[in-house]
Amino acid sequence: MAFAPEQITARLADFAVNANASRWPAPVHREALRSFFNVVGCTIGGARHEMVRIADQTLGAFAGPEQATLFGRGRRADILHAALINGLASSIYSFDDTHETAVVHPAGPIAATVLALAEYRPVSGADLLTAFALGVEMTCRLCLGTTVPPADGSFAWSGTGISMSFGAAVAAGRMLRLDVPKMRAAMGLALSEAAGFRAMHGTATVSFMPAHGGQMGLRAALLAERGFTAGLSGLEGKSGYLSVFCTTPDRDALAGGLGERFEVLRNTYKAYPCGIVIQPIIDACLKLREAHHPDPDRIASVAIQASPGAMALCNNRNPQDEMQAHVSLHHWTAVALIRGTARIKDMETETAVKSPDLMAFQSKVEATLNPAFAADQTEVTITMTDGSRHACRIEHGIGSKLNPMTNADLERKFFGLAEPVVGAERSKELIEKTWNVTALADAGELARAAA
C-alpha cells in the first residue's frame, strides 16, 4: 500500500475498516480473547464499587433508554452511560491489564464500548472480538508512537487517558461499519477529546479518565456515522494530536507493520489489585513469607530495591483510602508480609487501609531506586530484630510477559472478582460464555448475562 508518511490517519483508518481478521495468526486471536476475558471479569468485579455506584447514581439521573447492561448492577441504561460506567468498573480496582512497554491499560474501556454497542446494534461474537482487538491495537499503537513514558515516570500525561478515545472510536467505528472517510472523522473527533494527566492518581478520577475516553470514542463514531464533520488528519494534521502530545512521533510504532505486528500480543494481566509496578514486590514478599514464615513483629526492616516506575508512581507510605492504596508499595508490602495475601478486601475499605498493624509496619519499609530494574523486577530484603536477613529477587513478576498469567490463573481471577457480585453459579456461566464469545451469534447475549 502506498501511503505517504503524512497520511498516517488515513493509513490507520484503512486498516481499521478493511482488516481481515480471519487472516490474523492464531496467537493474535488467542491473546485478544485472553485480554477480553480478563477485563470482563474485572468489569463485573468492579461493578459494586462505591465510586462506580456514585457515578452511576449521579449520572443515571441524566441517562437515556434501557439499551445496554450495566454489568453487575442489575439495571440497564443508554449505551453511552453503559460504556462509561462499565469502563469505570473495569479499572476501579487497578486490577486490569497493562501493555508490556507502553504502560497503558487498553482493554477495559474498549470492551465496555463494544459490549454496550453490541446490545444496540447486534453483531456476532466474532465480529465483536475483532472490533475489540482493533481498538486495543490502536490504543496501544497510539501510546507507543507518541507517549511511551520515560522509566522515571516524569511523563505527566495519563497514557491510558489520552489514547483511549482513539481506540474506542476505532472499535465502535468498525462495528458500525464506517467507511474510511467516516472512520477518519470519528478518529479526528475522538482525538480532539483526548485528555488526562497523572495528577489524578490516587483518586477515582484515575479510573474515570480512561472510561471517559472510551465513552467519547463511542460517541465520536456514532456522530461520524451520521455525518458530523471533523478534521480527517487528526494525528498528523497541522496542530493535530501528534503535535500536541509528543515531540517526535514514532511513525513505525504508530502505523508500521499493520496486520503483521500485533500489540495485543504484548498485553499482560495483573495478578494483584494495584499498580503494575508493585506486582513484583508483592511476589517477593509472598515468597519470603512462604519460605521463612517471619513473625511480622520481629521484622526490623524491609529494604526494597525498586524499579524507576515503582519509585516514581508508588513510593507512597501510609495511604489514607483505597485509591491511594492502589499506588502504595508500602501498603502492599505490609499486607503481603503480615497477611500473606494481596486481595481486594485488603484495601477496599478505609478500615482495611488504615488497619493499625499495616500502618505501623509501613514505617519499617524503605524503597530505594535501582535504576537498572525493569518494571517487573525487584529485590526485597527483610532484616529480623535478631540481625538475620532474608532476600528474594524477582526477575519477572507474576503476570509479566515472561511470567504470564495462565488461562487457569485468569479463570481463578475472574471467579474471585465475579463471585461476590453475581454469585458462584452465574460466575461459572459467565466464565464459560466469555471464553466462548466468538461462538455467539449475538454478542449482546454475553452482556445481558452479566447484568
Added chain:
Amino acid sequence: MAFAPEQITARLADFAVNANASRWPAPVHREALRSFFNVVGCTIGGARHEMVRIADQTLGAFAGPEQATLFGRGRRADILHAALINGLASSIYSFDDTHETAVVHPAGPIAATVLALAEYRPVSGADLLTAFALGVEMTCRLCLGTTVPPADGSFAWSGTGISMSFGAAVAAGRMLRLDVPKMRAAMGLALSEAAGFRAMHGTATVSFMPAHGGQMGLRAALLAERGFTAGLSGLEGKSGYLSVFCTTPDRDALAGGLGERFEVLRNTYKAYPCGIVIQPIIDACLKLREAHHPDPDRIASVAIQASPGAMALCNNRNPQDEMQAHVSLHHWTAVALIRGTARIKDMETETAVKSPDLMAFQSKVEATLNPAFAADQTEVTITMTDGSRHACRIEHGIGSKLNPMTNADLERKFFGLAEPVVGAERSKELIEKTWNVTALADAGELARAAA
C-alpha cells in the same frame, strides 16, 4: 488571604465558592450581562444549524429525561445533553464572543451550562448571572495564565477547548453551592478532561470541542457534589494541568487580583459570523464599497495587510463549505466587496460558499503579513483595472475592545439571529427577558422561553 503559590487551585476554588457578587463594580455586572445577552442570541441563532441537528438527533437517541430546553429546537432533554447541544449552537456560526487578548470564546458553553442546570436546580436570575460571570472569569484566567497563543498562531491547542471544562465546572459548582473541597474536586475532574487542538478548524468539531468542555464541566460538578473523588490540586499538582499545557504558567494572570480584576471586562462581541481576525478586513471592505462603489468586475486586485493571527488562521482561499468559510478571509473579502454584506446567509449553504462570482473573485485577493498589526487592525487596498487605487486602514475593527458593539448593536445582532428561528415576536420577548435576566426569580423561565 494567605495562599502559598502552590495552592493555586485552592485559591481559585475559594474565590468561586465565596465571591460576593454584590460587591463587584457595576461595569462587571454590565459586561457580564452583555456577554450573556450576546451569546443567548448566538445560541438561538445556531439552533437549527445542520450540524446541531445531526448532533441532537444522533445523541438524542441516548439522552435522558426532559429536564432542560434545547434552545430553538422545540424539545427538551436531560441537562447534560442540553448543555452540549446548546453549547454547540452557541458557536456553530463563529459569531459568538472573544476575549481581547486570550483569544478564547468564553461565554457560549458557560451560558449553556448554567441555563440547563437552572431548569433542574432552580436559582434566581441574579445567581445565574453570578455563576455565569464566575465561569467566564475562570475560563479566561486559565487561558491567560497558561495558553495565550503566540500572535503567529503556532499554538496548536484550542484555547477554548482546553479551558472550557474548568470554567463550566466552576459555574455549575457555584450553582450547586459546592463547598471548597468539592469545588476543588470538580475542578480536578474537569481539568483532567480538558482537550482540543486546532487541527479541527474548518470543521464542525471546532464548535464541538468547547461545547464538550462545557458539558464535561457540568458533569464534573455534579459528580463532585455526590462525593466522586478527584485530585484537589488539578492545576499546580505534580503532573497536573499546569505541567502539561504550558511551560511557565503566569500565576498572577491565573489567580492574582481575584475580585479586583475581572476578565469579563475584556470580552468582545463579534459583528460578523466568522473568525475574529477577519472582522477588521470585512470592515475595511464594506467601507471601501460604501465610499467608492467599485464595480467588482473592474477590481483588478485586492491587497490585504493582515495581522499575524489572520495570516496563521484564516489565509484560506476558496473554502468548499460553511465551516471552511468561517476561517477564509478571501471568502469574506469577496462577499463584502461584491455584496456589501457579511451575513450568515452568505455562507450557510454550500451553494452560497461556492457561488461562482465569489470563487472567481477570490483569485484577485492577496493577503500579506504585517507583523506589527494587532488582531483588530488591517489595511485593504483595491486596485481597479484602470490603475486607480483606493485604500482603507482600520485601526480597531467593529466589535473590538476599542470600537465595541453597543447595546443597540447587540440587540440588532440578537434579533437577526433569533428571528429566523423563533419569529419576530418571540425574538423581541427574548431580548427583553434576557436583558432583564437578573430580575427573574426563577432563571429557568428564560430557558423555557427560548424553546
